[in-house]
Amino acid sequence: DGGITQSPKYLFRKEGQNVTLSCEQNLNHDAMYWYRQDPGQGLRLIYYSQIVNDFQKGDIAEGYSVSREKKESFPLTVTSAQKNPTAFYLCASSAGTGDEKLFFGSGTQLSVL
Amino acid sequence: SQQGEEDPQALSIQEGENATMNCSYKTSINNLQWYRQNSGRGLVHLILIRSNEREKHSGRLRVTLDTSKKSSSLLITASRAADTASYFCATDAASSYKLIFGSGTRLLVRP
Numbered sequence: 270d271g272g273i274t275q276s277p278k279y280l281f282r283k284e285g286q287n288v289t290l291s292c293e294q295n296l297n298h299d300a301m302y303w304y305r306q307d308p309g310q311g312l313r314l315i316y317y318s319q320i321v322n323d324f325q326k327g328d329i330a331e332g333y334s335v336s337r338e339k340k341e342s343f344p345l346t347v348t349s350a351q352k353n354p355t356a357f358y359l360c361a362s363s364a365g366t367g368d369e370k371l372f373f374g375s376g377t378q379l380s381v382l
Numbered sequence: 383s384q385q386g387e388e389d390p391q392a393l394s395i396q397e398g399e400n401a402t403m404n405c406s407y408k409t410s411i412n413n414l415q416w417y418r419q420n421s422g423r424g425l426v427h428l429i430l431i432r433s434n435e436r437e438k439h440s441g442r443l444r445v446t447l448d449t450s451k452k453s454s455s456l457l458i459t460a461s462r463a464a465d466t467a468s469y470f471c472a473t474d475a476a477s478s479y480k481l482i483f484g485s486g487t488r489l490l491v492r493p
Contacts, residue, residue: 309488311470314480371427371472373426374424376422376423378422
């Protein structure tokens with residue numbers, strides 16, 4: 270089956286700890302995105318990557334980091350500098366031509382212990 | 383920053399009725415998209431309408447776009463309980479490939 274896989278589904282972070290959320294796609298898409306969703310709110314863009322080995326900050330990049338070493342993978346690290354990390358995190362991909370729909374993973378719920 | 387804002391924030395209707403949701407945005411766009419999200423799940427793409435289009439249909443969905451008013455509407459006809467979800471509009475600023483999502487409309491269809 271083609272699609273986007275996010276793991277884990279639930280993640281707990283201790284104070285001062287970095288945690289990494291996984292996102293893998295087998296759609297052969299060039300572009301990948303990370304969004305944050307707070308309860309009852311829309312999605313806010315954290316980082317996006319239009320091609321391997323390149324990525325750009327979105328609207329709320331502070332306290333987060335990403336890498337794009339492989340086309341199919343775009344992991345997100347929530348660092349200890351992110352003081353309010355509790356949220357639902359969504360990864361998405363698109364063909365990358367700028368006029369394409371996004372395909373989303375099923376999300377990771379991150380909570381602080 | 384939010385580009386699109388949906389109205390109403392929440393909508394409750396009876397099965398079989400039509401549901402209309404509106405989206406307003408601030409800057410020029412290349413296209414506008416509508417997505418659906420079931421609780422605790424990822425978003426699913428419903429329909430894309432380009433800036434030079436005024437209306438588009440897909441099954442029970444009808445989307446309109448008025449670029450002069452910077453607004454769009456999503457109509458779901460003959461609603462079903464399974465249509466219960468949150469619906470989001472998303473726009474790309476004409477100078478960017480980034481999609482910006484609104485805060486969504488929560489639709490409840492009562493059986």
